Amino acid sequence: MATGSPTLFDTGGSTVVPVGSPSFLDTRGIQIDPVGSPTFYDTRGIAIDPVGSPTFYDLKGTRVGVGAFVRVKQFDVSNPFPSFITIVSELPDPVGLLGHYAYVSDAVGGGTLVFSDNSKWRKWEDRIEVI
C-alpha cells in the first residue's frame, strides 16, 4: 500500500454513533503508514465517544484503548495540508461558513488563502475582503 494511506481491511459495516462520529464495525485491520502511526488488527469495532476519545473493541467485544491518547487528538498530517482551490467568482456565499477557508487563485495580488467571517471572504494576510 502507498505510504501515508489509511487502509481498512474487511470492514463489515459502518454506522454513525449518536454523537455523529464515525464508527467502523467488524474491521479486521487498520494500518496507517508510515512507521510510528497506529496499526490495529482484528478490531471488532471502533467508535469515537462523546468526548472525542477513540474507543477500540477487540474481537470479543472488550473495550480496549479508551482514551489512550495523551496529546489532544489531531490529524496525522504527513504532507503539507491542502486547501480547497477556487477562484473569486466561484467562492460560495460566506454566510453560514464562519471559519471556513479556501485558496483563491485569482485574487488581486495573486493566489491567497481566504476565510469566511460569516459575512465576507477575507484574505488571511490582511483581513481585507477578497475581490
Place this chain on the structure above:
Amino acid sequence: MTGVRPKQLNIDTTFPLKVYTVAELPAAALFSNGAHLFVTDEVGGAIPAFSDGTNWLRVTDRAVVS
C-alpha cells in the same frame, strides 16, 4: 524538486476551522506547531490563528491572539 506527487486529502469544498472565542482557546502547547483554528472575537476582528507551540498567533502579523 522532482518526484511523484504525494498523496494528500482531496478537499472539494471550503474547509472549516474549529471556531473559538479567545476565552475558549485551548493551550497552544497541547498542539503541534502549525495547528490552526479560527478566533471570532480577536481584538482586530475574526481571524485564523496558528500555534507556534507556545501561543496562538494571528496569521496577519504573528502577534499573540488577545
